[in-house]
Amino acid sequence: MKTESARFELCAGLGSQLPPADVPEIALVGRSNVGKSSLINRLLQRKALARTSNTPGKTATINFYRCDTLRLVDLPGYGYAKVSGAERQRWDELIQAYFDGKRPLALVLQLLDVRHPITRDDETMLRYLTESGLPFSIVLTKTDKLNKTQLEQQKAYFLQQAAVYPGVKVFPFSALSGAGAEEIRAQVVAAAEQDT
Numbered sequence: 001m002k003t004e005s006a007r008f009e010l011c012a013g014l015g016s017q018l019p020p021a022d023v024p025e026i027a028l029v030g031r032s033n034v035g036k037s038s039l040i041n042r043l044l045q046r047k048a049l050a051r052t053s054n055t056p057g058k059t060a061t062i063n064f065y066r067c068d069t070l071r072l073v074d075l076p077g078y079g080y081a082k083v084s085g086a087e088r089q090r091w092d093e094l095i096q097a098y099f100d101g102k103r104p105l106a107l108v109l110q111l112l113d114v115r116h117p118i119t120r121d122d123e124t125m126l127r128y129l130t131e132s133g134l135p136f137s138i139v140l141t142k143t144d145k146l147n148k149t150q151l152e153q154q155k156a157y158f159l160q161q162a163a164v165y166p167g168v169k170v171f172p173f174s175a176l177s178g179a180g181a182e183e184i185r186a187q188v189v190a191a192a193e194q195d196t
Contacts, residue, residue, distance in 0.1 A: 001067050001068065001069055001070060001185070001188070001189050001192070002044070002067060002069075003044050003045040003067065004070045004083050005066075005067055005068045006043075006044040006045075006046060006049060006065060006066070007049075007065070008049060008050075008063070008064075008065055008066075009062070009064040009065060009066040009071065009123050010063075010064050011059055011061040011062065011063045012062045012064070012094070013060065013061045013062075014094065014097075015093070015094060015097025015098070015101065018062070018097070018101055018103075019064055021101070021102065021103050022104075023069060023071055023104065023192075023196040024069070024070045024071075024104050024105075024106035024191070024192040025070065025071045025072075025073050025103050025104055025105050025106060026070060026071070026072050026073065026106060026107045026108075026109065026188050026192065027073040027075055027098070027107075027108045027109070027190065028029055028040065028072065028073065028074050028075060028108075028109045028111060029075050029104060029108060029109070029110055029111065029112030029125055030077060030078075030110060030112065030113075030122075030125075030141075031077055031078055031111075031113065031119065031121060031122065032077030033077065033143060034077060034111045034112070034113050034141055034142075035111060035113070035141035035173075035175055036050075036074050036075075036077065036111055037050035037051060037060050037074065038050075038141075039109070039111065039139060039141065039173060039175065039184070040065055040074060041087075041175075042173075042175060042178055042181040043071065043072065043181060043184060043185050043188060044065060044067070044072070045092050047094045047123070048126075049065065050063065050065065050074060055070065055150060060076055060090075061076065061094075061099055062074065062076065062094060062095075069192055069193075070106070070188070070189075070192040072188075073098070075095055075098065076094065078121050078125065079081075079196055088188070094156035098136075099132070104190045104195060105134060105135075106134040106135070106191040106194065106195035107135050107136065107137065107187070107191035107192075108129055108134050108135065108137075109136070109137055109139050109184070109188075110122075110125060110126060110129065110136050110137070110138050110139070111137075111138075111141050112138060112139070112140055112141065112158065113139040113140075113141055114141060114142055114143050114145075114146065114151065114154045114155070114158065114172065115142055115145055115146060115154065117157070118158075118161055126165065128175050129186075130165060135191065136138065136165075136168060137168060137169045137171060137184075137187055138158070138162055138168060138169070138170045138171070139154065139168070139171045139173050139180075139184060140154070140158055140170065140171065140172045141173055141175070142174075142175075143172045143173060143174045143179065143180070144174040144176040144177060144179075146174075148191060155170075155172060158170060161169075169187065169194075171183055171184050171187070
């Protein structure tokens, strides 16, 4: 994966706007404001390729970031209560169109905020990924927001929760320091190479 070739490719607000499925894709899923854009920027070694926002629910489209050998795919965040029912339904249909579209999906990165317990929405997504047989890893975001003791406690909690998903890797990640980015990047590259 040559990060110098990384570029924003397109955003899709409808299933019909998805780009041709010509390279392995790595999809990022998680609650609104969990840090998907920050992870994309770290993985692609760019400061602001993916725009970050403090406003939950900002990403209402599927955003595609293209490298030489793969795409990173930022799916709309789920679980944001202030979005209208019609908008939430559009998001759900858009995400479903992506997963149902026979994409060359090499890996899904399920992002979870390390500071908070797994939510019902997170459980629903994890169950969907498991039942669909999609390969996925868990990324624990915002690790820099906790002190060392709190972080160890939370990591232990998430490892226990992840134990019901055999073989699923758990990566602690800090957007601030970049801790964990190299390990996640290695997993992404390995998954993409295996899918080609």
